[in-house]
Amino acid sequence: xxxxxxxxxxxxxxxxxxxxxxxxxxxxxxxxxxxxxxxxxxxxxxxxxxxxxxxxxxxxxxxxxxxxxxxxxxxxxxxxxxxxxxxxxxxxxxxxxxxxxxxxxxxxxxxxxxxxxxxxxxxxxxxxxxxxxxxxxxxxxxxxxxxxxxxxxxxxxxxxxxxxxxxxxxxxxxxxxxxxxxxxxxxxxxxxxxxxxxxxxxxxxxxxxxxxxxxxxxxxxxxxxxxxxxxxxxxxxxxxxxxxxxxxxxxxxxxxxx
Amino acid sequence: xxxxxxxxxxxxxxxxxxxxxxxxxxxxxxxxxxxxxxxxxxxxxxxxxxxxxxxxxxxxxxxxxxxxxxxxxxxxxxxxxxxxxxxxxxxxxxxxxxxxxxxxxxxxxxxxxxxxxxxxxxxxxxxxxxxxxxxxxxxxxxxxxxxxxxxxxxxxxxxxxxxxxxxxxxxxxxxxxxxxxxxxxxxxxxxxxxxxxxxxxxxxxxxxxxxxxxxxxxxxxxxxxxxxxxxxxxxxxxxxxxxxxxxxxxxxxxxxxxxxxxxxxxxxxxxxxxxxxx
Numbered sequence: 305x306x307x308x309x310x311x312x313x314x315x316x317x318x319x320x321x322x323x324x325x326x327x328x329x330x331x332x333x334x335x336x337x338x339x340x341x342x343x344x345x346x347x348x349x350x351x352x353x354x355x356x357x358x359x360x361x362x363x364x365x366x367x368x369x370x371x372x373x374x375x376x377x378x379x380x381x382x383x384x385x386x387x388x389x390x391x392x393x394x395x396x397x398x399x400x401x402x403x404x405x406x407x408x409x410x411x412x413x414x415x416x417x418x419x420x421x422x423x424x425x426x427x428x429x430x431x432x433x434x435x436x437x438x439x440x441x442x443x444x445x446x447x448x449x450x451x452x453x454x455x456x457x458x459x460x461x462x463x464x465x466x467x468x469x470x471x472x473x474x475x476x477x478x479x480x481x482x483x484x485x486x487x488x489x490x491x492x493x494x495x496x497x498x499x500x501x502x503x504x505x506x507x508x509x510x511x512x513x514x515x516x517x518x519x520x521x522x523x524x525x526x527x528x529x530x531x532x533x534x535x536x537x538x539x540x541x542x543x544x545x546x547x548x549x550x551x552x553x554x555x556x557x558x559x560x561x562x
Numbered sequence: 563x564x565x566x567x568x569x570x571x572x573x574x575x576x577x578x579x580x581x582x583x584x585x586x587x588x589x590x591x592x593x594x595x596x597x598x599x600x601x602x603x604x605x606x607x608x609x610x611x612x613x614x615x616x617x618x619x620x621x622x623x624x625x626x627x628x629x630x631x632x633x634x635x636x637x638x639x640x641x642x643x644x645x646x647x648x649x650x651x652x653x654x655x656x657x658x659x660x661x662x663x664x665x666x667x668x669x670x671x672x673x674x675x676x677x678x679x680x681x682x683x684x685x686x687x688x689x690x691x692x693x694x695x696x697x698x699x700x701x702x703x704x705x706x707x708x709x710x711x712x713x714x715x716x717x718x719x720x721x722x723x724x725x726x727x728x729x730x731x732x733x734x735x736x737x738x739x740x741x742x743x744x745x746x747x748x749x750x751x752x753x754x755x756x757x758x759x760x761x762x763x764x765x766x767x768x769x770x771x772x773x774x775x776x777x778x779x780x781x782x783x784x785x786x787x788x789x790x791x792x793x794x795x796x797x798x799x800x801x802x803x804x805x806x807x808x809x810x811x812x813x814x815x816x817x818x819x820x821x822x823x824x825x826x827x828x829x830x831x832x833x834x835x836x837x838x839x840x
Contacts, residue, residue: 327588327640327727330693330719335700339712349707356704356711359697360773365818373818401822415596422595425602429629432622437629438609441602445593478834486829488840489804491774493821496808498766502690502759510760514767519798525702525768529695532764540757 306462311344312384313458319376320453324446334358334379338396341383354383354396361397361490364497377453378403381460388465391472392480394487399468407456414452421445510535567615568658574614576732579651580644582610583731587644598635600643605632607643611651615658628654631670637677639684641727646676648734649742672742683751691758692722698765701773770805771798779839800838 315337322331330336335355342351358379365373378400386396421440428437472480503511513535518528586607593602612632616625638646653669700715733741745751778800780788792799811821832838 323640324591324594325589327590327643327723328688329716329723330696331716333693333697333715335697335704335715336712339704339709348709352704352707352709352711356701359701359704360769363694363697363701363769373822398826401819401826405819418593418595419597421593422597422602425593425605426633429605429626429633432626434609434613434625434629437602438606441593441606442589445602448593479830482830482833483826484829485776485833485838485840486826488774488776489825489829490822492770492801492804492808493812493818493825495766495770495805496812497818498690498694499763499805499809500812502686502762502766507756507759507763510763511767514764515771515798515802516767517764518768518771519796519802522772523768525698525765525772528768528772529699529761529765532761532768533695535764536757536761539760540753543756544753 308345309458309462312341312380312461313454315340315344316377316380316453316457317450319380320449321446324449332376334362334376334383337376337380338383341380342387345384345387347387350387350393351383354379354386354393357393357487358382358396358400361487361494364494364499373404375400375404377407377457381457381464384461385464385468388461389468389472391468392484394484395468395472395480397487397490398483399464403456403460410452410456414448417448418445421448565658567617567621568655570617571611571614571655571658576735579611579735580648580728580732583607583644583647583651583735584728586647587640587642587727587731590638590640590643598633599637601633601636604636604643604647605629607647608632608650608654611654615654627666631666634670634673636673638681639688641688641723642680642684642730644727644731645734645738646673646680648731648736649676649738652735652738676742679751683755686755686762687758688723691762692719694762694765698769698773701769705773770801774801774840776800776804776838776840779836 318340319332319337322329335358338355338358339348339351342348342355345351358375362375362379365375379396381403382396382398382400385391385399386393389395421444425437425440428434428440499511510532514528514532517523517531518525523531586603589606590600590603592606594600595602609629609632612625612628616622616628632650650669650673653664653672657664657666657669696715696718699718700711703711703714705711775798777789778792782788796802808821
């Protein structure tokens with residue numbers, strides 16, 4: 305259990321370094337991290353299911369700058385505890401929520417440390433010690449992230465299972481079922497958040513188009529995603545056909561090639 | 563002023579320079595702080611260029627000045643950061659070449675001018691569209707128990723992020739200024755954002771309709787089931803309505819954590835009285 309908790313803690317380090325050192329490749333998302341947790345704990349299937357559930361709920365919670373709510377860390381803990389206690393997958397969200405709240409306190413401490421690091425950088429540059437300034441950014445910065453994500457996850461996974469088990473033993477079944485329903489309701493909050501960052505009166509019709517295609521045809525999301533990319537390119541070409549050789553959003557990438 | 567540094571910088575292989583911008587972009591949030599956000603990472607990304615440009619200890623004052631410039635407030639989508647780094651490197655070079663005619667203030671001004679638009683288009687492209695598409699495909703596969711879900715989601719994200727960061731850095735360094743004019747003249751960023759929003763919104767619509775099959779068990783006797791009536795009007799009507807309600811709450815500006823906690827309470831209530839079920 306100790307070794308396993310350490311590994312789960314390292315998953316949290318991997319999670320946070322994705323956005324720090326890999327330009328946010330989405331490896332930090334619950335779908336990925338929970339799958340890894342499942343692999344570590346020898347229950348890939350539950351890992352995948354918790355990952356899918358947590359991803360769905362949190363997909364809309366964009367982390368732009370400092371705002372928003374970050375459930376990535378809570379998802380890892382939730383997934384690990386669901387696997388070790390055998391609770392149902394929606395419980396992951398019920399665990400992740402208080403974990404997120406607790407963690408925001410720790411994050412504040414880490415933020416203060418990094419504020420200090422920023423001043424340290426200024427100081428080293430003024431003193432002409434450029435290499436030290438660089439080290440502060442590329443080494444000490446990520447270390448603050450790694451430490452402040454490893455510790456809470458390790459502690460929660462190592463000591464949390466007993467706590468969750470004793471809670472599950474006393475809570476009546478209708479409440480647990482209700483939490484399952486509630487967790488799924490939160491998915492719609494995620495969708496709504498995502499919508500609110502993109503939608504306006506002019507383009508809301510595309511949301512309904514995607515909805516109607518999926519609702520009536522029963523096509524899966526991969527199909528809907530492909531249709532929507534093609535559709536976006538077609539609309540773009542019709543709308544901006546006369547403007548230039550840069551015709552599609554997708555062609556922008558090819559254009560960068562020369 | 564000696565031109566030794568300029569020569570060193572020009573003779574340095576292009577691919578190695580682009581590599582610096584690339585990693586500078588990806589590591590853009592290494593030491594994020596509340597005061598100047600990504601400033602230290604920007605300094606790290608441009609530092610090797612500056613070190614080459616000012617090799618002489620006698621030019622230390624100039625070098626220090628350039629480092630100070632790099633430590634000003636900065637914020638950007640990491641993948642777009644390489645473009646700004648490349649462009650800044652090109653301008654720093656120009657400043658060493660023509661210190662009398664090129665005003666170094668322009669470097670800071672260009673950085674500030676690029677931050678907003680590039681973050682806007684970058685965030686909506688990478689976090690809005692790419693992430694939504696990659697994850698929605700991943701979720702639907704993972705729900706069927708396939709490990710292809712997360713793997714595909716990772717591959718899609720990487721496959722988009724890598725080339726844009728790499729060629730962004732290259733383009734910014736080689737033709738950044740020229741492209742700046744073109745981009746603003748053609749309103750290119752707005753157009754790309756428009757295209758992205760279409761694809762993103764359609765996928766969200768698809769997610770609402772297919773990911774969370776919430777139904778109502780309400781019925782009057784055996785014959786009159788509310789769910790089949792609703793399905794006759796519009797399939798997946800309940801998920802659509804729930805999204806509408808949530809959208810209203812988000813627009814009202816309620817705190818996320820309040821909505822999440824309320825969902826649990828409301829879920830217990832609706833489940834207990836058999837109004838909604840999953």
